[in-house]
Amino acid sequence: MNLPDLPIRAVLPELTSTLAARGSMILVAPPGTGKTTVVPLALPGRIVVAEPRRLAARAAAARMAASLGEPVGRTVGYAVRGDRRTSKDTRIEVVTSGLLVRRIQHDPELSGVDTVLLDECHERHLDADLLLALLTDAIALRPDLKLLATSATVAAERLAELLGDAPVLKADARTFPTETTYLPPARGERVEATVARATRLALSETDGDVLVFLPGAAEINRVRQMLDGVNVVTLHGRLAAKDQDAALKPTNGQRVVLATAVAESSLTVPGVRAVVDSGLSRVPRVDHRRGLPGLATVRTSAAVADQRAGRAGREGPGRVYRCWPEHEQSTLPRYPEPEIRVADLTRLALELACWGTPDGSALRWWDAPPEGALKAGQAVLRDLHAVNEDGTPTDRGRRMADVGLHPRLARALLDGGKQAADVVALLDDDSLADDVDLETALRKVKSSQRWRRESQRLAALAPRSDKPTDAAEVIALAYPERLARKRSADSRVYLMANGTAVELPPGTGLDHRDWLAIAVADRRPGEKHGRVRLAAAADLDLATGIIGVSEEDMVTWDGDVVARRVQRLGAIVLSGKPISDPDPAVVEAALRAGIRAEGVSILDWDAKLHARMALLHRTLGDPWPAVGQDAILSSVDVSGARNRKDLARINPLRAMLPWPAAARLDELAPERVEVPSGSRIAVDYAGERPVLAVRLQEIFGWRQAPAIADGKVTLLLHVLSPAGRPAAVTDDLESFWANGYPRVRAELRGRYPKHDWPSDPLTAIPRSRRRSPR
Numbered sequence: 106m107n108l109p110d111l112p113i114r115a116v117l118p119e120l121t122s123t124l125a126a127r128g129s130m131i132l133v134a135p136p137g138t139g140k141t142t143v144v145p146l147a148l149p150g151r152i153v154v155a156e157p158r159r160l161a162a163r164a165a166a167a168r169m170a171a172s173l174g175e176p177v178g179r180t181v182g183y184a185v186r187g188d189r190r191t192s193k194d195t196r197i198e199v200v201t202s203g204l205l206v207r208r209i210q211h212d213p214e215l216s217g218v219d220t221v222l223l224d225e226c227h228e229r230h231l232d233a234d235l236l237l238a239l240l241t242d243a244i245a246l247r248p249d250l251k252l253l254a255t256s257a258t259v260a261a262e263r264l265a266e267l268l269g270d271a272p273v274l275k276a277d278a279r280t281f282p283t284e285t286t287y288l289p290p291a292r293g294e295r296v297e298a299t300v301a302r303a304t305r306l307a308l309s310e311t312d313g314d315v316l317v318f319l320p321g322a323a324e325i326n327r328v329r330q331m332l333d334g335v336n337v338v339t340l341h342g343r344l345a346a347k348d349q350d351a352a353l354k355p356t357n358g359q360r361v362v363l364a365t366a367v368a369e370s371s372l373t374v375p376g377v378r379a380v381v382d383s384g385l386s387r388v389p390r391v392d393h394r395r396g397l398p399g400l401a402t403v404r405t406s407a408a409v410a411d412q413r414a415g416r417a418g419r420e421g422p423g424r425v426y427r428c429w430p431e432h433e434q435s436t437l438p439r440y441p442e443p444e445i446r447v448a449d450l451t452r453l454a455l456e457l458a459c460w461g462t463p464d465g466s467a468l469r470w471w472d473a474p475p476e477g478a479l480k481a482g483q484a485v486l487r488d489l490h491a492v493n494e495d496g497t498p499t500d501r502g503r504r505m506a507d508v509g510l511h512p513r514l515a516r517a518l519l520d521g522g523k524q525a526a527d528v529v530a531l532l533d534d535d536s537l538a539d540d541v542d543l544e545t546a547l548r549k550v551k552s553s554q555r556w557r558r559e560s561q562r563l564a565a566l567a568p569r570s571d572k573p574t575d576a577a578e579v580i581a582l583a584y585p586e587r588l589a590r591k592r593s594a595d596s597r598v599y600l601m602a603n604g605t606a607v608e609l610p611p612g613t614g615l616d617h618r619d620w621l622a623i624a625v626a627d628r629r630p631g632e633k634h635g636r637v638r639l640a641a642a643a644d645l646d647l648a649t650g651i652i653g654v655s656e657e658d659m660v661t662w663d664g665d666v667v668a669r670r671v672q673r674l675g676a677i678v679l680s681g682k683p684i685s686d687p688d689p690a691v692v693e694a695a696l697r698a699g700i701r702a703e704g705v706s707i708l709d710w711d712a713k714l715h716a717r718m719a720l721l722h723r724t725l726g727d728p729w730p731a732v733g734q735d736a737i738l739s740s741v742d743v744s745g746a747r748n749r750k751d752l753a754r755i756n757p758l759r760a761m762l763p764w765p766a767a768a769r770l771d772e773l774a775p776e777r778v779e780v781p782s783g784s785r786i787a788v789d790y791a792g793e794r795p796v797l798a799v800r801l802q803e804i805f806g807w808r809q810a811p812a813i814a815d816g817k818v819t820l821l822l823h824v825l826s827p828a829g830r831p832a833a834v835t836d837d838l839e840s841f842w843a844n845g846y847p848r849v850r851a852e853l854r855g856r857y858p859k860h861d862w863p864s865d866p867l868t869a870i871p872r873s874r875r876r877s878p879r
Contacts, residue, residue: 108146109172111139116276117147120253124148124220129244129252129268131261134276136412137373137419140255141224142168145181145197148253150219154199157230159185160340160367164353165224166190166199168373186509187562202232206239207509210459213243220251226264227256227408229443229471235453238468239460241267258408258440267469281418287431296383296428297324301331303381303426304361308335311424313378315361318413320387320402322536325363332361340364340374366409373419380417382410384429386441389448391478407437443472450474454482455491455512459503463496488585489516508566517583518563522570528579530560535625535639541613543576543624543641577641580622581651587623588648589640590677598634599623602652602675607635618642648674658684660691662699665749668692689744696743696752705737707749709756716790717774718758724814725773728763737761773814781806781871788813788820798823801832801849802861805869810836824849827857842866 108114113134124130134140142165145152156162166183173180182191183199191198200208202223209215221240226233237254244250254264254271265271288306290299300317307315319325322341329337340352340362352362355375362374366386386409390401405413410427417423427434445453453474457465463483465474486492491502491512498506505515510533518529531538531547537556538546550556581588589599589607597609599621607626609615625639652674659681660668671681700707721729730736741757762770774795777785782803789796795813797820804824812819824833824841832849835841846866854862863869 108143109139111137111143112279113139113143113276116274117144120144120274121147121149123272123274124251124253127272128248128250129271130254131265131268131271131273132253132255132276133258133261133273134255135257135278135280136415137280138276138278140276141165142172144253144255145169145199145222146172148220148222150196151217152197152220152222153205153215153218154197154222154224155202155205155233155236156199156224157202157228157233158367159188159201161225162199162201163188166197169197169199187559202230202236203509206232206236206456207507209236209239209243210456210506213239214247215243215250218250220253223252223254225257226254227258227440229441229445231444231448231450231453234443234445234471235456237267238465238470241469242460242467257412263471267471278415278419280415281420281422283414283418283423283425285414285425285427287427287429287434289430290428296385297327297331299428300324300381300383301328303428304328304332304335307379307381307424307426308359308361311379312359313420313423314359314374314376315379315381316374316377316416317361317363317381317383319363319365319383320385321365321400324383324385325365328363336360338362341367374416375420377416377419377423378421379424379426380413381426382413382428384410384427388442389444391447391449403442404437406439406441407434408440410434410437445470445472445474448478449482449511450478451482451485451513452511454479454486455498455502455506458483458486458492458496458498459506463492486512489513491516508563510563513583517579518567520582521567521574521579522572523564523567524570524574525579525582526560526564526567528576529563529583530556532580532583532624532639533559538625538639541610541637541639542615543580543639545614546639547576575641577622577643577647578651580624580641581643581647584622584624585651586675587626588643588652588674588677589621589623590648590674591619591621599637600677601626602648602677604676605635606633607637609637609640613637615640615642620644620648622647645679648677654679658687658691660687660695662695662702666692666695666699666747692747693743696746697738697741699749699752700738700741700743701734705734705757707752708741709754711756711758713776713790714758717770717776718761720790720795720818721770721774721814724817728766730761730763732758732761775813778811778813778820780804782873783871784873794818794821796821796823798825798831800825800827800829800873801846802827802872804838805861805863805866805871807838807871808842808867810838826853827860 120132132140145154146169154165156165162183162185166177166181169181170177178190178192179194181197182195184191184204185201186204223237240252252268261273265273288299288303290296300319304315304317319328325339325341336358338352338360341364353374384405385402386405387400387402414425417425457463462468483496489512490499491505492498504519505512508515508518514529514533518525527547531550537550537553539549540546586603587601589601592598592600597616598606599609600606601623607623615621620643621640622643623637623640626635626637628635654672654674656672659671660666668684668687669681670684672679715732718729718732722731737757740761741755742760743755746752746755775788777787778797779785780799780803784803786797786799795818801824810819810822819836821836823831826832833841833845850862861869861872
């Protein structure tokens with residue numbers, strides 16, 4: 106076999122012999138070496154190559170088939186969701202990681218497969234991490250199954266450990282030098298404008314194609330509009346297959362390829378001599394508190410930035426244009442965040458249940474799934490009746506897993522029947538929806554070949570049903586907690602059944618609807634409400650049929666205790682009437698919520714006592730208790746109280762005084778201190794140090810500032826002028842009389858001649874008032 110002349114050929118003998126001897130190994134090789142398209146051809150037996158993306162799977166199969174001079178589907182084929190090209194002669198099959206997870210669930214031994222190649226492990230996609238964990242478990246059943254993991258980065262130590270201290274083989278790429286230019290955004294400039302500016306500069310300084318990395322399809326479309334007159338092609342996962350293939354074929358003439366992360370590693374875009382990097386990536390994020398999964402735009406990692414830059418030096422000397430300040434390069438995260446740490450784990454939870462380890466503890470993980478996110482996913486599965494209380498999958502759950510969709514959408518398809526397929530296909534790829542009203546979006550998407558093919562595939566998987574299922578019902582089956590009711594007639598804000606408020610954009614045609622079934626909503630940082638992106642008109646009958654109405658007593662705090670017996674649909678209160686005998690324990694919880702919401706001042710609050718007790722706790726400690734708000738809330742006794750008026754009679758501090766030590770309160774932290782003039786001056790405990798504000802003439806003869814708290818705290822004296830204004834601040838009177846007083850005397854005695862300004866203040870008579878006129 107004549108293999109392509111790529112750098113990986115230099116290590117193929119060592120790779121094949123080591124893999125045959127050890128069974129598992131890791132190949133570290135940068136993009137462009139041929140690890141994806143040459144290594145499988147050199148391995149014996151039947152090979153399955155797992156790629157993280159559908160686009161990469163199809164492209165890798167096409168490249169290998171072309172090198173053999175064969176069509177795809179003969180020796181080399183591929184299988185992705187909804188599209189498969191293989192035959193009885195296929196020896197090498199390229200599949201997506203998610204599809205291989207489904208296969209191994211049904212055939213843990215992967216019968217007939219000799220070697221599995223896990224490509225681009227460093228990208229840390231969720232399906233790839235799960236597949237790695239399942240394969241390391243399955244090898245116990247098939248000791249002869251060989252596993253080769255490839256990565257474009259050198260951070261392979263943890264991966265080697267997972268594979269039983271597998272050997273690591275490194276291959277170098279033939280690369281050309283690249284020159285890097287940093288072009289940060291101008292003041293007030295959006296990143297798309299910066300990228301467009303950098304792209305035009307790249308076109309003027311290079312002869313080859315320019316590969317531009319942007320976080321998503323929306324940014325790609327905006328930059329494309331800014332590059333008027335430029336030959337632009339796009340490359341991202343939402344494109345039709347023929348459009349993706351067009352971007353991967355060499356052409357005559359200079360062009361700009363606007364791409365997402367799909368072009369970072371597995372794919373080779375021919376003709377590229379310059380790279381423009383926006384410095385941004387789009388990653389999954391889940392707001393578990395609000396129940397709003399979505400995508401977030403984040404700074405790219407240093408490893409990804411280096412991979413992107415490497416694209417410019419594959420075919421000759423290249424240029425790299427980075428759209429951020431050079432000094433920020435050192436602050437980039439080293440590697441991308443593993444998807445398992447931030448993504449919705451509902452689908453992962455179902456796969457783990459089907460594998461027989463609901464919590465994943467029986468598997469070896471690169472990064473174990475976070476406990477909180479996994480439990481949230483398991484809770485969703487229980488609501489969908491996909492798993493039992495012990496976490497084992499139900500028959501329904503196994504059917505949902507076989508559909509190959511998110512469990513929510515699988516539930517909607519199985520319960521909605523074939524009539525639900527159109528809606529589910531759109532919900533699974535909501536990027537096709539260019540309208541908030543799902544009914545309108547469905548009419549517009551009818552021309553999409555990709556949508557039609559997926560809808561037909563799903564319809565073949567769905568059970569037959571005579572029950573009509575409209576769009577709102579399909580959404581409600583998938584996302585029952587997102588059924589929502591308008592807050593008021595003139596509002597665009599809706600409250601979802603999960604308690605999250607979302608706002609409907611104007612001009613959607615849904616504004617007059619009281620109820621919505623919301624398919625997609627997100628929340629931007631800093632915004633008060635979420636934002637509805639895709640929804641259908643619903644009604645109360647649908648909501649009650651899906652969720653059901655419950656009746657309960659609600660005792661809450663709304664400026665006072667409010668007790669009602671309500672009918673509710675999740676967090677949505679449908680109706681209510683006052684009740685006069687609420688449960689005292691629930692009333693107590695509402696009262697504590699009121700104190701927490703409005704602060705301790707709602708009680709019979711003694712701010713001075715609070716400050717004195719706080720000082721003694723800081724200074725003396727036990728038995729003087731902490732008196733922060735949390736401590737007060739945990740100890741205050743509100744039993745017997747029923748409303749705000751009752752709270753105003755409760756003094757929480759008096760109940761916290763530690764007896765018998767409290768008998769010394771006035772001695773340890775006196776409210777007032779007697780000064781030489783005989784006056785009793787109030788001590789201010791509000792600050793970090795207690796302060797005694799006293800007129801200068803009242804402390805003549807005082808040699809030391811008084812100490813409190815068993816002598817541990819010296820009062821800070823604010824020495825006042827006759828007008829009551831601060832003339833000096835000190836806790837060292839001897840120093841003040843010697844150094845500060847002469848200055849104060851010189852400044853003030855002319856202004857206040859009727860007051861005493863003795864030359865020797867230590868022997869002068871202190872007075873509380875000005876001296877009598879002679």
